[in-house]
Amino acid sequence: METAERDSRRLDAFVDAAFAFAVTLLIVAGGEAPTSVEGLYAGLACVPAFAMGFGLITMFWLGHRSFGHLVPRRDNMVVVISLAIVFMSLVYVMPLQMLANTAAHYLSGGRLPGGEMIASLDDLKATFTIYGLGFAILSGLYVWLFRYGTLRAVALGVSTADRPRLAEWTQTWCVIATSGLLSAVLAQVVPQGLRYGLPGFAYWLIPVGIAVLDARRRHQARSAPPDGT
Secondary structure, three states: OHHHHHHHHHHHHHHHHHHHHHHHHOOHHHHOOOOOHHHHHHHHHOHHHHHHHHHHHHHHHHHHHHHHHHOOOOOHHHHHHHHHHHHHHHHHHHHHHHHHHHHHHHHOOOOOOOOOOOOOHHHHHHHHHHHHHHHHHHHHHHHHHHHHHHHOOOOOOOOOOOHHHHHHHHHHHHHHHHHHHHHHHHHHHOOHHHOOOHHHHHHHHHHHHHHHHHHHHHHHHHHOOOOOO
């Protein structure tokens, strides 16, 4: 038991370190210390885009952290899925950084840097497609992770009280993965003039879908018969 717990901590520590490294790849102002006030202003102008990327990387890190809290043990398959998550998170940083900088430029009305990264609608189409597929694949790995935890709950030492939470997280990550896939599809099939915004709005499905899931769970909880009846 002590060996299993020690291996679990080692895996989680490795995943934590990998996500910390992914954050460092979201370089603010090129990673160079400013040498003038103008350089300081230029660096600060990159902070909003960095905050967007930081928030999304944190979301994925918290997903694995939630799994670690619910599942005490790790087997070989959990290790494989976790390593796949690490790999995809490091790949995902590249389109994330590009899209975050472009989004900050657009939302600021051109006042923030990033407008030079995507020069045409075709570039935007490609960026949305690559980003959406990366987002969907990374989220899909979490679907797999939590689903596997649900199926192997006894062997992985999951308590009876926590097993429904694994199923709930599986559904949540299904919603998240679907939004990324839909964004990539919209970038390919929507008429060119509308590609500028619709693939991005697909990610609004995440809070809407999660709200629907929560409402459904509350309704099921109210409808469930009292214990012992």
